[in-house]
Amino acid sequence: MTVTVLVADDHATIRAGLRMLLEVSGAVRVIGEAADGAAAIRQARALSPDVVLMDVRMPRVDGLAATAAVVAQTSAKVLVLTTFALDEYVLGALSAGASGFLLKSVGGDDLVSAVLAVADGDAVLDPKVTRAVIAALPRAADIAPPPDLSALTDRERQVLAGLGAGLSNSQIGTRLRIGEATVKTHVSRVLSKLGVQSRVQAAVIASQSGLDLH
Helix, strand or coil: CCEEEEEECCCHHHHHHHHHHHHCCCCEEEEEEECCHHHHHHHHHHHCCCEEEEECCCCCCCHHHHHHHHHHHCCCEEEEEECCCCCHHHHHHHHCCCCEEEECCCCHHHHHHHHHHHHCCCCECCHHHHHHHHHHCCCHHHHCCCCCCCCCCHHHHHHHHHHHCCCCHHHHHHHHCCCHHHHHHHHHHHHHHHCCCCHHHHHHHHHHHCCCCC
16 A cells, blocks of 8 residues: 655755655655645645655744644654754654654665655664663653553553664564564554653653563
8 A cells, every 4th residue: 555645845856856765666655745834734634644754944833843733633644854863853853743753864765664664653763763862851750750551551561661672563573472463553552541642752651661671
């Protein structure tokens, strides 16, 4: 099944390049473009793409605010594109509910793989990057009571620990000896019970709670 994508970037040449890289694969179809954050929100609501490729720095409404709005108002996953490595913009985007981020220097094959992974419910973050994100965010113990995990089953806690370790669905399934589809179901339940919108937000909670995948 073809994955549909909305490309949001304020540079027309970058949008054209991303469209070409994605559509040459045959697995992705770009159904819209947006030159600023306000247009990205509007287009996401109107077109219902599977994934929004979101630039961080855009006029009118920036990528962080647009990410939060798209995640809250649509079913689209957001994959943030940035010219920067890990910085406050990336942290802000992930906190807003983005499913991950890529540098704009990413190659075509990796870009397509990332879009397909995000559309399938995975996060696009290298485990080292996930740990860096978690380390850079304030620890809940310092600013609020520890997260309440009482609603989670033992298996859901294990899956949450896997998210905290930066593992993909496939890797979690291998570690827990369960199918990838089963992992996806558990991840959805974990996110719902914790009241968060992305795997990275769940990973932060796992770290704050001291969960470890055995």
